[in-house]
Amino acid sequence: ILPLPLAAAPSPAAAIRTTALQDNVAWDFVEGLTTEVGPRPAGTPQEARARDWAVAKLKSLRFANVRAQPFTMPVWLRGRDEAHILSPFPQQLVLAALGNSGSTPAKGIEGEVVYFPTLADLEAAPAGSLKGKIAFVSHAMTATQDGSSYGYFGATRRQGPSIASRKGAAAILIRSIGTDHHRQPHSGVQMWAEGAKPIPAAALSIPDADQLVRIMSRGRPVRLHLTLTSKMLKDQPSGNVIAEIPGADPAAGVVLAACHLDSWDQGTGAIDDASGCAIVTAAALHAAKAGPLRRTIRILMAGAEEVGGDGGRAYFAAHGAEPHAMVMESDFGADRVWRVDYKLPAGHEGLASRISAGLAPLGIGRSSALAGGGADIQPLVKAGVPVIDLQQDGTRYFDIHHTPDDTLDKVDREHLQQNVSAWAVALYEIANAPEKLDVK
Amino acid sequence: ILPLPLAAAPSPAAAIRTTALQDNVAWDFVEGLTTEVGPRPAGTPQEARARDWAVAKLKSLRFANVRAQPFTMPVWLRGRDEAHILSPFPQQLVLAALGNSGSTPAKGIEGEVVYFPTLADLEAAPAGSLKGKIAFVSHAMTATQDGSSYGYFGATRRQGPSIASRKGAAAILIRSIGTDHHRQPHSGVQMWAEGAKPIPAAALSIPDADQLVRIMSRGRPVRLHLTLTSKMLKDQPSGNVIAEIPGADPAAGVVLAACHLDSWDQGTGAIDDASGCAIVTAAALHAAKAGPLRRTIRILMAGAEEVGGDGGRAYFAAHGAEPHAMVMESDFGADRVWRVDYKLPAGHEGLASRISAGLAPLGIGRSSALAGGGADIQPLVKAGVPVIDLQQDGTRYFDIHHTPDDTLDKVDREHLQQNVSAWAVALYEIANAPEKLDVK
Numbered sequence: 045i046l047p048l049p050l051a052a053a054p055s056p057a058a059a060i061r062t063t064a065l066q067d068n069v070a071w072d073f074v075e076g077l078t079t080e081v082g083p084r085p086a087g088t089p090q091e092a093r094a095r096d097w098a099v100a101k102l103k104s105l106r107f108a109n110v111r112a113q114p115f116t117m118p119v120w121l122r123g124r125d126e127a128h129i130l131s132p133f134p135q136q137l138v139l140a141a142l143g144n145s146g147s148t149p150a151k152g153i154e155g156e157v158v159y160f161p162t163l164a165d166l167e168a169a170p171a172g173s174l175k176g177k178i179a180f181v182s183h184a185m186t187a188t189q190d191g192s193s194y195g196y197f198g199a200t201r202r203q204g205p206s207i208a209s210r211k212g213a214a215a216i217l218i219r220s221i222g223t224d225h226h227r228q229p230h231s232g233v234q235m236w237a238e239g240a241k242p243i244p245a246a247a248l249s250i251p252d253a254d255q256l257v258r259i260m261s262r263g264r265p266v267r268l269h270l271t272l273t274s275k276m277l278k279d280q281p282s283g284n285v286i287a288e289i290p291g292a293d294p295a296a297g298v299v300l301a302a303c304h305l306d307s308w309d310q311g312t313g314a315i316d317d318a319s320g321c322a323i324v325t326a327a328a329l330h331a332a333k334a335g336p337l338r339r340t341i342r343i344l345m346a347g348a349e350e351v352g353g354d355g356g357r358a359y360f361a362a363h364g365a366e367p368h369a370m371v372m373e374s375d376f377g378a379d380r381v382w383r384v385d386y387k388l389p390a391g392h393e394g395l396a397s398r399i400s401a402g403l404a405p406l407g408i409g410r411s412s413a414l415a416g417g418g419a420d421i422q423p424l425v426k427a428g429v430p431v432i433d434l435q436q437d438g439t440r441y442f443d444i445h446h447t448p449d450d451t452l453d454k455v456d457r458e459h460l461q462q463n464v465s466a467w468a469v470a471l472y473e474i475a476n477a478p479e480k481l482d483v484k
Numbered sequence: 485i486l487p488l489p490l491a492a493a494p495s496p497a498a499a500i501r502t503t504a505l506q507d508n509v510a511w512d513f514v515e516g517l518t519t520e521v522g523p524r525p526a527g528t529p530q531e532a533r534a535r536d537w538a539v540a541k542l543k544s545l546r547f548a549n550v551r552a553q554p555f556t557m558p559v560w561l562r563g564r565d566e567a568h569i570l571s572p573f574p575q576q577l578v579l580a581a582l583g584n585s586g587s588t589p590a591k592g593i594e595g596e597v598v599y600f601p602t603l604a605d606l607e608a609a610p611a612g613s614l615k616g617k618i619a620f621v622s623h624a625m626t627a628t629q630d631g632s633s634y635g636y637f638g639a640t641r642r643q644g645p646s647i648a649s650r651k652g653a654a655a656i657l658i659r660s661i662g663t664d665h666h667r668q669p670h671s672g673v674q675m676w677a678e679g680a681k682p683i684p685a686a687a688l689s690i691p692d693a694d695q696l697v698r699i700m701s702r703g704r705p706v707r708l709h710l711t712l713t714s715k716m717l718k719d720q721p722s723g724n725v726i727a728e729i730p731g732a733d734p735a736a737g738v739v740l741a742a743c744h745l746d747s748w749d750q751g752t753g754a755i756d757d758a759s760g761c762a763i764v765t766a767a768a769l770h771a772a773k774a775g776p777l778r779r780t781i782r783i784l785m786a787g788a789e790e791v792g793g794d795g796g797r798a799y800f801a802a803h804g805a806e807p808h809a810m811v812m813e814s815d816f817g818a819d820r821v822w823r824v825d826y827k828l829p830a831g832h833e834g835l836a837s838r839i840s841a842g843l844a845p846l847g848i849g850r851s852s853a854l855a856g857g858g859a860d861i862q863p864l865v866k867a868g869v870p871v872i873d874l875q876q877d878g879t880r881y882f883d884i885h886h887t888p889d890d891t892l893d894k895v896d897r898e899h900l901q902q903n904v905s906a907w908a909v910a911l912y913e914i915a916n917a918p919e920k921l922d923v924k
């Protein structure tokens with residue numbers, strides 16, 4: 045019997061890739077944070093508990109320089125969210141107020157519904173034509189692997205309330221920005237544009253939005269009773285959590301791996317974004333397994349991402365002047381990485397080739413799209429720090445995003461491990477790149 | 485060119501089967517009832533609107549002898565359903581009170597949770613050991629095509645509350661009797677056993693039940709705040725709706741096709757049981773298309789099925805003495821019929837063969853299981869009226885059953901049409917069977 049030919053000894057990156065596919069740290073992180081803290085809205089005591097939990101977890105995993113970075117911020121708090129049709133077909137509708145929604149009185153308001161199939165239809169409504177009415181905007185969002193439909197149709201949530209307010213509407217309801225068929229409204233933030241007075245603004249679950257379209261299709265006036273109570277608090281405590289695996293060469297720049305610790309209030313934030321924090325945490329540990337790192341890997345678990353990115357700005361204010369060699373962020377769920385995008389200056393060609401080669405065995409292909417990063421690293425990206433995106437499959441992300449359904453059971457353990465493996469390969473290659481990489 | 489050989493002209497049953505596969509009546513029925521009425525809990529004004537809607541609909545479809553059959557009944561009404569963990573990990577849980585649940589005070593109750601993995605574990609708890617505690621019973625229900633897992637695991641809902649009450653529990657929470665992974669609790673009725681004092685009783689959504697199991701797995705005492713307000717009303721109006729396609733030979737007995745008009749309150753009762761009423765209505769019309777019927781086809785849209793079968797008993801009290809040749813019921817969703825079961829006396833062999841042959845092209849096989857009928861026809865079945873079950877595929881039924889998610893989008897139009905076709909074939913063959921069939 046001839047011995048089987050021996051393959052060459054695996055490279056450190058290949059060994060890391062293989063080992064990380066068996067990772068348990070990330071699953072334990074997601075399971076722990078979502079179970080022992082649960083929902084963690086920005087600026088609330090739950091988010092503070094999440095910071096304490098993360099600091100303890102990162103210390104137990106032997107990270108260095110683990111600390112919270114506190115800041116304060118205004119906080120919008122959900123109250124009661126209720127709607128029912130008064131006529132012609134009395135029935136309840138399931139909905140959730142959007143972030144920064146105006147509040148109705150406790151007894152609610154009543155109004156006639158005016159239907160707009162798209163945001164463009166709402167924009168085309170004559171000024172003043174919505175006086176005292178409840179605007180209802182639907183749309184046709186479908187699932188996309190790259191999540192691009194969220195960018196486009198999400199405008200209904202981001203801009204719809206301000207447009208309706210300027211046209212005199214008493215309130216606005218939108219079809220949830222989502223792709224599922226469950227009675228689970230998708231919340232999310234919106235900001236009032238200059239000169240737009242806050243009005244009650246909420247997302248109907250998708251079956252409820254479809255029901256309201258059917259009811260309106262009967263051609264009779266539809267009157268609705270709407271109760272959306274909420275309140276705004278000033279100067280509430282929030283904060284980031286930061287931790288490091290120190291590298292030997294501080295001048296070579298920090299590799300920042302970001303995620304966010306806060307979540308929306310309805311679910312336990314398992315895919316958004318406990319998974320992201322779990323992935324970067326586990327991946328950093330795997331990346332360091334081959335020996336001491338040249339560059340420091342720094343974990344940023346941002347606070348208050350969901351409500352506008354206060355955590356990312358606080359990080360930049362405190363650390364933006366330090367040399368950063370690369371920034372990356374994980375904030376698109378727990379499904380597998382399918383594509384890698386780069387935005388790199390000259391001199392990074394060799395590094396990008398090594399990363400792409402290391403990711404290929406995981407089924408991840410290099411694209412020609414420019415990486416953009418996420419909200420938590422936006423100030424650094426704008427300042428010119430190189431960025432790489434490990435793009436996750438978004439096909440089912442918007443079934444769950446910002447709904448009560450964002451819970452642990454939605455995380456697929458094997459997909460999570462593939463993320464850890466991809467991130468570990470990338471962090472290893474960046475942290476140990478032998479060439480001089482310009483830092484910002 | 486040779487002409488293609490001509491097939492024999494199709495039999496009336498084959499023509500009905502083919503035409504019914506293009507049916508639109510059933511879809512319009514489900515769409516209309518769920519949109520224009522929505523939820524229709526037994527004994528409420530919504531159920532009364534459903535009766536009015538059904539009477540108008542059946543008249544517009546040219547049924548004969550269309551009328552409501554009123555009765556009165558006690559009604560349990562849901563109030564507020566809220567729960568949150570006080571310690572060790574404060575967070576909300578999503579749940580829904582079970583039918584006939586006791587009410588907490590408006591400010592709720594507090595208690596320590598005691599966990600039982602199965603109903604047998606609860607039964608094994610020593611008498612008095614639950615004094616002042618909140619019992620929590622989980623179980624391992626999985627989906628089955630024939631729905632048999634509901635029969636078994638549903639005992640947790642049907643008997644769990646009475647058992648917990650007798651052991652002194654302050655309240656009981658159960659894992660929803662369902663097979664999904666959404667934050668949608670499954671409600672449903674339970675009756676207090678002799679000597680069991682009503683206590684608050686509710687179903688946690690499945691992700692919430694799994695979360696509570698994980699929280700308890702940490703080994704620390706778990707304290708819960710529970711608010712389940714509800715009330716009981718006496719002597720509320722409910723009723724059946726009855727309609728006929730008259731046959732030429734009254735002595736040959738009525739063919740009764742049943743469904744129920746009421747629904748649980750959280751959803752719009754699209755699969756339970758607007759679809760059943762849609763199927764029997766559309767099928768009766770198709771069955772009559774080949775010409776005058778020998779036997780009368782009578783549609784029974786029962787009221788108050790969900791809360792104990794008052795409608796079926798009221799029908800039997802008024803009509804049980806009339807000759808019935810056959811009873812059938814559609815109350816298991818809108819997914820395709822996959823099997824036909826019979827419970828027939830001697831003399832029906834030819835009829836059963838003709839029905840089975842007519843169903844085979846729809847992919848429906850004859851089983852050796854005895855048909856049992858459903859709640860609305862139980863009194864007739866007990867009295868010995870022959871019964872046939874067109875068994876629907878239950879694989880995904882308990883993902884949706886009795887949850888807010890029971891909405892129109894869960895109905896698959898092609899599956900609904902297959903149901904109509906199967907029912908039309910069966911009703912045609914029964915109504916026109918030339919042999920003398922014993923009636924009860």
Ligand SMILES: [Zn+2]
Nearest residue numbers: 304316317375
């Ligand atoms: Zn996020």
Ligand SMILES: [Zn+2]
Nearest residue numbers: 308316350446
């Ligand atoms: Zn988010």
Ligand SMILES: [Zn+2]
Nearest residue numbers: 744756757815
């Ligand atoms: Zn039913």
Ligand SMILES: [Zn+2]
Nearest residue numbers: 748756790886
């Ligand atoms: Zn039911």
